[in-house]
Amino acid sequence: MTTERIPLFCDIALAERIERVEAQLTAACSDAARRRRSDTTGFVIPIAGGVASFAEENSPFNKVAGLGFGGVPTADELGEIERAFATYDAPVQVELAHLADPDLVAVLSDRGYRLESFENVLGLALPSPVDHAPPAGIEVRRGDDELESWLEMMADTAAHPDDQGVPWHEEFPRAAYISATRDLLGAGVTRYVALRNGEMAGGANYRVRDGVAQFAGAGTAPAHRRHGVQTALLTARIVDATAAGCDVAIVTTQPGSKSQQNVQRQGFDLLYTRAVLVKQP
Template sequence: MKVANVDTDVLFCGTDLAARIERAETQLIVAATHAAAGRGADVLAVPVAGGYACFAEPHSPLNKVVGLGFDGVPDTALLGEVEHMMAGRGAATQVELSTLADPAIAAMLTARGYHVAGFEDILGRVPTGDEQVVPGIEVRRADDLAAWVDVVVDGFAHPDGVGVPSHEEFPRDVIERVERDMEKAGATAYVALCDGVVAGGGSARFADGIAQLTGAATAPAYRRRGVQTALLATRLADAAAAGCDIAVVTTAPGSQSQQNVQRRGFQLLYTRAVLVKAPA
């Protein structure tokens, strides 16, 4: 009988690893929300069954419930209170729920009138210090946050149009503030330069053995030149140096960003369903 080959490089994600990643995501979103409070925003950060319900300002990508599914089912009264507080701020209640979370939560949310608005994929790989350098592109930690914010926001404003379209859009000024709030929350900013010109940017947060690779974007004029590959390589090398055992990135399904990271060895770990309930 012929025995099938076993790929020992496959990265398996069980509930324990997913819970670690979701905790790290929750910590980052909560810290960024608190950073928004530091600039005078009327924020919301309420613990919900191991996760948090956050609101930073109108039309912010930080306005969501994160981290549910690994510490029990939310209390219905508390969830109703969260929905009421979100509605009072003119916002829908948006829950990002891992496919490895307790299935009872999805059933609970749909029974309360939530609908699926979209999905996002979480990919991961083990970081190493021997990443390939991209000729002609220099990546370094940003010493000019304004230039970093400008290139990242510009990149986000011009999506590549590949894969599943996003279910939401955000105003440019809000994204600018969110990027600065993420940096204050512990994300390190990186810029990529082509011929001395800032061509792209990204960020990374190293905590509890997890490297969260966030905020990556390339200016439209410099796409298809390896900018994202160079940004990935530097951040992965820094993650290895920081002792992280896994690096994770979140992408839209079927996007150019997902293809880029998969070419660099990232594997799909799980998906988050985005469930939304309109304000009453």
């Protein structure tokens, strides 16, 4: 007899927990951007269980995250955040989990929000049996030095995305990407570096909250792709998340992407999809 692995099931309670920590991370990164600049530009506004955030121009943290698990926002609440984004001539981007309150779709559609894209949230139940040994020639360590080189390498990975699957619906200038990555670190995110034959080959980020290990910002330099770098980075973070007592690890990918394929090979299951809804100022 063989024992088949049972896929991780995502109920509304788990989705709410994941979306809550995602909203907390968005808010923390937005606050980190203001500390980095030493000014008061931007905002973080709580709304219906989530947050509306504007960090700075071209930041990936300009969005509404975690919405739909704390009731449906009122017209006044939505109007407040729409005016806040309009102050910076920025669109309102809502990342809405399909397990959120279904009434939200009609509410947002009636206010002129337009569906632009989707992204997938995948999860791995912990503890999970993984092969701790990285592929030959690859070493993974927590990044405690070489910050500037690591940032430049990560920007290079973002500038040359894989062409498999649905592309990300938005692109960021190199300087904005580096600033946003600094803000992740300023929000308490741990960075990892992967070395292949002694050369910096890839990197990734990791954060733990409420029993959820968030795997984010993973990338491999183009010259080192298809050599197991991402597998090594995933494994290292799974080991650390298990040691930290987390019961689930999560990662967000584009549908049908190489990243999704990689994490599913490591045992991650598709939990839910987020719709990205945008209203122009």
